[in-house]
Amino acid sequence: MHPFQCAVEARDTAAIESSLADDVVFTSPNTFRPHRGKPITAAFLRAVLRVLDDFHYVRQISDSDGDDHVFVFEARIGDVAVFGCDLVHCDGDGKIDDFVVMVRPLSAANALQVAMGAEMERIQHEATMTVESDRKEA
Template sequence: MHPFRAAVEAKQWDALPQLLAEDVVFRSPIAHKPYHGRDTVGAILGAVSNVFEDLTYAKEIGGEGDVDHALVFNAKVGGLDIQGCDFLHTREDGLIDEFTVMLRPLKAVTLFAEKMSVQFAAAMEQMAQAHAAAEAAK
């Protein structure tokens, strides 16, 4: 089992950033441009944890030692069923350096996008406040 899947299934959302490379690239199903960096992607994953309900992985494609994995999942968003796949690429050190998510069906994805915009804005504000506090402490 991929460590990312294990952490999500254990609801260890705070552990996810440690699985990401510092320069990770995240491609979202609802954004046109990729997101970059461990802190930003960690904030996105935290926001996702607040939007998805009953997330379960149905299938994992890729074995131990493979650099590419596909994690097929099912969840709910506002009572709607949503299906998706996390495509992960890992470096030699095992950290995820590329992360792409695909989702379906459109009605659930639209609701997901609406809910994520609120959660993402809050996560980015919290991250900005934490960085400001760290700079002030220097």
């Protein structure tokens, strides 16, 4: 099992964040353009853990080099079943540097849009606080 999959299934947010490259590009089904950087990506992933119930991976598909992975998942938002996949690419250090989320059916995408929309202020705040903390430490 891939370390990212283990971290997500354990709901270990520190391990999830440590699996991300500093310059990771995150493409969400809920935003128009991709987001760049570990702080915003980690904040999105923490929000996903808050809004998706019964989240679990049902399948992993990887290329022969181990750089590209598809993690197929199932979850719920209230009584709406969510089916989707995380498409990730890992850099030479094994860190995720490209992360795309896809969700279906349309009812699930709509429910996710509403649930994540309610989280956007918190997501932005968490990402900003992380960046400010990193600047103070530097």
